[in-house]
Amino acid sequence: MTDINRRTVLAAGAGMGALPFTRARAQAANTIKIALLCDFSGTYRDVTGPNELACVRQAAAEFANRGFNIEVVYADNQNRADVGSNITRTWFDTGGVDCIVDGGASSVALAVNDVVREKNKVYVNSSSATSDLTGRACSPNLVHWTYDTYMLAKSTGGATVRAGGDSWYFITADYAFGHALERDTANFVRQAGGRVLGQVRTPFPGTTDFSSFLVQAQASRAKVIGLANAGSDTINCIKQASEFGITRRGIKLASLLMFMPDVHSLGLEQTQGLICTETFYWDLNDRTRAFTRRVAGQLQPNVPLCMNHAGGYASVLHYLKAVADMGVPQAKANGAEVVARMKAMPCDDDCFGPGSIRQDGRKLHPAYLFEVKSPSESRGRFDYYKVLQTTGGDEAFRPMAEGNCSLVRS
């Protein structure tokens, strides 16, 4: 009855050909694609990079078999804002990415933030420092997880002022992050009745010798030299300050942002007694130790876990909880809605414990002021910190009203 002519054969062939495509598309529709953007090749590689990737993958693995697929991709941001925003744009336009994790250096994060908002996707940031992400640059598509400059300034800066360090000189990395950290710390110093005697802005990246800046800082006769920098800049500053006898002359160094890998790199001999603030330490409690055991096999052998890595894990875990809660199709369609759901749900994970996300995108959890142990106090591998003080999440971060976030006013 039916004539099999050439046209039907062709049509059938075309239909057959389309089959795998529709299956692939159905699979893509049921896949959440998470993209980690951070430094894999430069100075911030150890405090983000491969360890953070391992932690993000751990979160994805713990969420396997929940009825949808999770794919993790990653890229190196080269610590450059233009590179970061280009990669992000490509990921959204052609890569089918739903969620950007981290971003790395503050300058990159601010650029990525704009792209994510424009495309209405999700941005969970772990390692960037600038408090502007939940201030004037806040976005309905962003959660800023681990820490920020305000919290560091209040914790490390506040503790230093209370210990008698009432006059400061800043050595500041000359970009968004350094400026924010210097500004936030200087505010605390002034509020506490201290004085800021001056600051020097050092080119970033590309400065290896800080002795000149340290000597200028010393000449200002400040009691505290505030290091508003990170990574190898901080390492070089601490190393050279001890070389020039600055710490021996009673001047205190305030390493406003120092991570476990930095301490490991400098060694306890040179860092003992320094204070720093992190929101995660592997040896904090049973849950953090359990998490560390779970990821241990996937980490770089010589790089200890720090809060940025843990933040990568915890922020992705919470994102996936929200996705599971609202269903994949809806989650893929509207990033702002996912973030709203993340804010509505209570957070709880092994790294940061119970917590919550504020309207401005700020994740709240306790901040710990640590003192670096002396070599004789350290009992084993990566046993570097002792807790001096714990600040609750509500107190540790900037009050929402002070941030000038447009989401809060509306």
Add this chain to the structure above:
Amino acid sequence: MLEFLETITGVPTPLLFGQLLLGLINGAFYAMLSLGLAVIFGLLNIINFTHGAQFMMGAFVAWMLLAWAGIGYWGALILAPLIVGATGVVIERLMISRLYKLDHLYGLLLTFGIGLMIEGVFRNEFGSSGLPYRIPAELSGAWDLGFMFMPIYRGWVVVFSLVICLATWLVIEKTRLGAYLRAATENAPLVQAFGVNVPRMITLTYGAGVALAALAGVLAAPIYSVNPQMGTNLIIVVFAVVVIGGMGSILGSVITGFGLGVVEGLTKVYWPEASATVIFVIMAIVLLTRPAGLFGRA
């Protein structure tokens, strides 16, 4: 007099003296690194972009010698340049030697690629935050010069690198070996006709240039963070130094190295934000007015 200086510079004199001295110390590193580059360029006509990686290898080999073999700073000062120099010889024999007949650009690209690969391997193996390396006990401590606190180790770096620079200059300008080297630069076939093994001389020269980079690396290990990108940060500046001094000019690279260290040091006082750029501004001006460099022959 001092008050007069203070009035015209706007900076307290002790601070100014301190900055001049610190500039000189950084200049010592620039001088040693650009010296190696100048030697290699002078004889091989290769712009050795692996130099930064070889500087970094010097620092890492010093760390390895200490951590794995228990050999301290003084041993490393001799062994690390030899080891890294030997890797340079291998690289020259296997790869660079095939490019002498081609344009400069090929050598530049090859050495740049090798440098990136070396850096990548070290980054994979050791991470990016770096490794601790101590100042040797004999050189720790500091002198109080009145106007500043001068670490003994930094003084040692200046003196030692001056000696090395002078020795290299003497070898090249005043010895028979140096005469062969210079002659081979001018006319290799002629020198070969006199029975000198020119290819071997070229290989060893490359090895020596690399060893100089590694030596600077060992000197840098106790004061800078020993990390895989430590060479990248320095090498771009050093290239500018070589260009300003005049490509291939030994004495030029040494004098410019120290001189630009001082200029950079002063910039760090008056306009810190520009301290990473000032050398390139000078480079642009020199290239516009004296394309062959301050000490180069046009």
